[in-house]
């Protein structure tokens with residue numbers, strides 16, 4: 001039996017071997033299947049990166065075409081899903097709806113519950129999930145504004161199709177802008193995988209019990225929702241808005257974040273693994289400038305964000321603790337510029353992270369990993385005798 005080592009938050013414990021994503025937090029390096037994130041963000045698109053993560057190599061032109069076409073054919077969701085959607089109040093957070101509807105896919109595709117799926121069956125589950133997530137995500141938004149849902153249009157590419165379902169009305173078509181499509185592809189690529197983060201570890205842990213891909217990813221969505229994880233992108237914008245409303249003094253908020261008696265943290269700052277610049281944040285910061293310029297958007301919040309970053313990077317508290325802006329610090333500013341409402345930011349993160357979750361779930365199953373079952377060190381009462389209620 002031997003010792004049980006205690007490592008709360010798994011700060012130094014590896015749970016698996018993995019061949020998907022390489023991350024060096026000291027040097028600020030991130031690679032998917034060996035390819036640097038900078039090259040993928042600049043030169044690839046989200047569907048190609050999804051293929052790379054899920055199947056391990058860049059697709060040939062034919063493979064890419066087949067993958068995209070198969071995804072396009074499966075974008076419709078079962079009409080009965082709309083009844084589930086209708087049951088949610090308009091106030092429901094879209095992340096809750098996303099997690100519930102992804103979980104309910106098991107009901108529509110019960111074959112996904114088989115623990116010994118063939119490669120073809122597993123592939124079909126993968127394609128269905130990639131195809132239906134954007135539809136479900138856009139519908140969760142339409143529900144929140146009380147508008148009728150827009151059906152997928154399969155002649156559009158993945159990103160354009162999502163934007164169309166978000167922003168078209170039965171009465172008016174949305175003009176898909178190539179600047180917006182490029183920005184969205186870049187954001188999705190930057191979020192596509194990040195090795196054993198909280199939501200991905202959740203997907204692997206749930207999947208290790210041989211739960212279906214849909215249930216496992218639904219659990220991952222719930223984990224991602226938390227403000228210390230994917231929920232941070234929404235929290236960043238809310239924080240920047242609060243700074244603006246308070247008169248725009250970023251130094252005051254820096255002091256607040258340093259005060260140990262105040263629970264406030266600088267959202268979008270710090271990372272468990274990056275103790276140097278988050279390479280994704282570098283790309284996103286530049287992209288925020290480019291996208292806002294291309295769209296002719298002037299957002300005062302971008303200036304506040306830059307001031308805040310500058311002030312934090314020159315403050316010994318943040319320097320000593322190696323706290324740098326993370327991927328979420330600037331992503332919300334781009335989402336806002338392309339018209340995505342704040343309560344959808346974390347859903348955008350989920351859409352981006354999906355191929356990573358799928359790749360990690362598939363790797364875990366194909367490697368026949370054992371069920372995940374952490375141990376503990378018991379610190380409760382020693383043995384004691386039961387006392388009848390009238391004697392307590």
Ligand code: CMC
Pocket residue numbers: 009194197227228229230232257258264265266267268269270271272273321323326327328
């Ligand atoms: N503002 C102020 N202080 C901070 C912050 C922050 N954002 N982040 C960490 N610290 C301090 C923390 O108080 C601690 O100080 P001390 O040593 O004096 O007690 C020290 O830095 C180390 O922090 P930690 O909480 O032990 O580090 P962690 O690895 O457990 O937490 C984190 C990592 C990302 C949860 C944390 O930095 C944080 O809460 N950041 C804000 C939320 C955020 O932006 N999350 C998005 C993460 S990136 C997207 C994703 O992949 O999820």
